Amino acid sequence: MFDTKVALIVRSDLAVWQKLNVVAFLATGVAAAAPDALGEPYEDAAGHRYGRMLGQPMMVFAADRSGLQSAHRQALSRELRIVPYVHAMFSTGHDAANRAVFRAEDAANLDLVGLALHGPKKAVDKAVKGLALHE
Template sequence: MFDTKIALIVRDDLAVWQRLNVTAFLASGIAYAAPEIKGEAYIDANGRRYGSMAGQPMLVFAADLAGLQSAHRKGVERELTLIPYVEAMFSTGHDEANRQAFLAENADNLNLVGLAIRGPKKAVDKAIKGLKMHD
């Protein structure tokens, strides 16, 4: 079992393509923030080597804006690893523009469309309490 937990939370009113896009970016953020979760490379029956994936599950949840903001506040209070994605980032075209869009946000009232959280299992459970798994 794992001592840590990873939760990806995606806003429930997004188009499907946006949900998938946000989920992919959040997962990549966790991978960079916690390189120790990297699993081993995959090798097929013909001996071909493939890339690695995270060796720890990432659970995907859905929430409205208030639910995302609540999880964010609780994550900040518990000093968990947080990877945010705000709505303004949909209109940017590169990483630096994403950081500028995020910097322009009201830090106490982020317009979140996604949030990844990683940390001790119990602390993450408290941060996501009441959220439902994405369906």
């Protein structure tokens, strides 16, 4: 049905509030990177209009740091849209600080706690191969 796929990967050892925070931010990153994936606005029976959401499912996977880093390497090699979230971002208070702590990370050893991937289905499937869906 869809030519593309969205995968959100969250580190399994995080507190529940951290997992939810990461998934929320990653989802907004996908929407920003792929506005063409957004559906139409919702409208209820009374005519009230509501916001748009992605028009396709997002699969949420769990992984340890190593699994996230592996998915990241696979996503880079397949030129997927990537939205990252690193551990240091939990200690910041605004977007500019998030970008600063991300830039300070060792690009070869990112301390990833979350990753969103968007692209052709087969390429996303290969990037998340071996990861389990989040329970």
